[in-house]
Amino acid sequence: MIKVATTGGVLSPTDDPRHTQLTPAELEVLVTEAAMQGRYVMAHAQGTEGIKNAVRAGIRSIEHGIYLDDEAIELMLANGTWLVPTLVAPVSVIRAAQAGASVPESAVRKSKEVIEVHVDSVRRAVAAGVKIAMGTDSGVGPHGTNLDELPPLMAGCGMSPGQVLAATTSSAAELLGYGDQFGRLATGYRADLAIVAGDAYELNHLAANVSQVWKNGQLVARDGQLV
Secondary structure (H helix, E strand, O other): OEEEEOEOOOOOOOOOOOOEOOOHHHHHHHHHHHHHOOOOEEEEEOOHHHHHHHHHOOOOEEEEOOOOOHHHHHHHHHHOOEEEOOOHHHHHHHHHHHOOOOOOHHHHHHHHHHHHHHHHHHHHHHHHOOEEOOOOOOOOOOOOOHHHHHHHHHHHHOOOHHHHHHHHOHHHHHHOOOOOOOOOOOOOOOOOEEEEOOOOOOHHHHHHHEEEEEEOOEEEEEOOEEO
16 A cells, blocks of 8 residues: 555644645556556545545545545545544544643644544445445554444444444455455455454444454464463
8 A cells, every 4th residue: 555645634733634735636646656556545634625636536545534525425435435534543642632641732632623523524424335444543542442443433423333343354354455365254264353252243342352363363362361
């Protein structure tokens, strides 16, 4: 993958998430050059016009998608563009600041400004049928807390438990170009498994209920401990 920023961001101190970066012509060249090397392009895209520019240029996935409007959603549907909402990212910034971490005031302010509009955008995209894959921007929040993206965030945007789990497994694998290797329980696929005690659709208890983790057919963790 090649990642490009077509808008400003929440953590960047001197711009606004709604600011547009790079011209449509520049993005088209980027996508063309990437395709010649067998690569996809993904876009950090939060502002409306930067999202549309990315989609029109043929970029494969929109990371964040905070300020989606109806036209952006229709363009994503028409182009088969993926949305990776990362709803937990601004939440993690606020949590870190509340816990006493050294977080720039501008990042906290912008995180608070975008949370509600972000949820509304994702909810409308889900209702329209935009393809969703789970991602977290981990590093913004601590690694290992990725399941916080599932409930209540993704589920709170109108996704059923089944849709949330698919976005987290098979859809994420498909987006990354590994849909024929990962993300499903099927013959010939790699045995990367999370074994859950109880009902996997009980998303609020999912993290506590993971009893085993297998990677490529090898048991690597049991009851929260590495083996």
